[in-house]
Amino acid sequence: MKIQCTSCDYVGDAVSLQKGSRSKEIALWCCLFLPGLLYTLWRQSSDGHYMGCPQCRSARFRTLTRREWKDLERQGLLKA
Numbered sequence: 001m002k003i004q005c006t007s008c009d010y011v012g013d014a015v016s017l018q019k020g021s022r023s024k025e026i027a028l029w030c031c032l033f034l035p036g037l038l039y040t041l042w043r044q045s046s047d048g049h050y051m052g053c054p055q056c057r058s059a060r061f062r063t064l065t066r067r068e069w070k071d072l073e074r075q076g077l078l079k080a
């Protein structure tokens with residue numbers, strides 16, 4: 001999926017990112033066993049993933065149509 005990130009103006013492929021944070025996961029595991037387990041399971045499930053910008057991890061982006069992508073490509077705005 002080609003995207004244009006509204007936060008950092010990244011243009012390119014969206015990547016699948018994990019919600020939540022690793023440090024929070026570890027903290028939960030250390031303090032409370034059950035919430036830590038649930039949190040880990042949630043992050044590993046499809047619910048715990050979202051498509052986002054690989055540069056700033058933002059989920060706020062605009063999906064580019066094939067036509068828009070071609071236009072950008074022609075204008076030489078793509079680094080890749």
Ligand SMILES: [Zn+2]
Pocket residue numbers: 005006007008009010053054055056057058
């Ligand atoms: Zn971004």
